[in-house]
Amino acid sequence: MKFPKIHTLKEIADIIQSDFVGDALFPVHGMNEIHVVEPGDIVFVDHPKYYDKALESAATIVLINKKVDCPEGKALLISDDPFRDFNKLTRHFKPFTAAGVSVSDSAVVGEGTVIQPNCFIGHNVFIGKNCIIHSNVSVYDNTVIGDNVIIHAGSIIGADAFYYKKRPEGFDQLLSGGRVIIEDNVGIGALCTIDKGVTGDTTIGEGTKMDNQVHVGHDTVIGKKCLIAAQTGIAGCVIIENEVTLWGQVGTTSGITIGEKAVILGQTGVTKSVEGGKIYFGTPIEESREKLKQLANVKKIPEILNKLNKNDG
Numbered sequence: 001m002k003f004p005k006i007h008t009l010k011e012i013a014d015i016i017q018s019d020f021v022g023d024a025l026f027p028v029h030g031m032n033e034i035h036v037v038e039p040g041d042i043v044f045v046d047h048p049k050y051y052d053k054a055l056e057s058a059a060t061i062v063l064i065n066k067k068v069d070c071p072e073g074k075a076l077l078i079s080d081d082p083f084r085d086f087n088k089l090t091r092h093f094k095p096f097t098a099a100g101v102s103v104s105d106s107a108v109v110g111e112g113t114v115i116q117p118n119c120f121i122g123h124n125v126f127i128g129k130n131c132i133i134h135s136n137v138s139v140y141d142n143t144v145i146g147d148n149v150i151i152h153a154g155s156i157i158g159a160d161a162f163y164y165k166k167r168p169e170g171f172d173q174l175l176s177g178g179r180v181i182i183e184d185n186v187g188i189g190a191l192c193t194i195d196k197g198v199t200g201d202t203t204i205g206e207g208t209k210m211d212n213q214v215h216v217g218h219d220t221v222i223g224k225k226c227l228i229a230a231q232t233g234i235a236g237c238v239i240i241e242n243e244v245t246l247w248g249q250v251g252t253t254s255g256i257t258i259g260e261k262a263v264i265l266g267q268t269g270v271t272k273s274v275e276g277g278k279i280y281f282g283t284p285i286e287e288s289r290e291k292l293k294q295l296a297n298v299k300k301i302p303e304i305l306n307k308l309n310k311n312d313g
Helices: 009-016 048-055 082-093 288-299 301-312
Strands: 002-008 019-021 027-031 041-045 061-064 075-078 156-159 164-167 170-173 179-182 193-195 201-204 279-281
Touching (some): 002 009, 009 019, 009 027, 009 075, 041 048, 041 082, 061 082, 193 201, 279 288
Parallel strands (some): 027 041, 041 061, 061 075, 156 193, 179 201
Antiparallel strands (some): 002 027, 164 170
């Protein structure tokens, strides 16, 4: 998430009431999660296990819960609770604003687009030309939808990320200040849910088609011309490259990559990154030919045991 203007390190420290290490005028352009940070971004870290990863990342401002040696060319924001203060920044720069109307006055709807009854279109939403948004669809703030997109009834675009920190009193949610971007010629079935990025974008690539009841987690990037069948659940921060097929009830873990033109057969659990151009099946995931051989061999076990028992007799 980029800020509307460049801020100084001191200005950011004042917002969250923290100490800082570095030049008070050090420029701050935005804030992002570790996997998408760029120079000028703030990244937060609150566990020693991940200090080095954050300090060595592309981010040039590190919101951290311990005063450490500051790498050259970077700055630190010292906080007793970086998770809390990252949320403070999200509230400050992307506050929730009630709409009060079904279609926000700040939404832009392209020529030829049809919005059916009982839809909600939030603040700063952009919808391109010749789209059909069927009844009871909710499109949350800041979503970008291209041309010739069809979204079927009951789908929700832009809900919050499922991202929590466990505390003694319960779970504390990391607030979502990102967006959903749906490119041209995408089809989204009924009752789908696409979560916005925490600070970046969840993206559905051009020409991709999604069946009913598909879930896409925060910050996931789905490539062009993918096919995703019903009841598939895609976790956050997944990269699905172009022309991938996911058949029904596939589930993925977070932070993995599915290579171009891979085919994932139904009810597979994608527990790791997989190469493109191959067919996969099973949990844990393997190439389908190998997995099916294993299953065939399992069926032979009773026959093999009977033979062994007879020989022993």
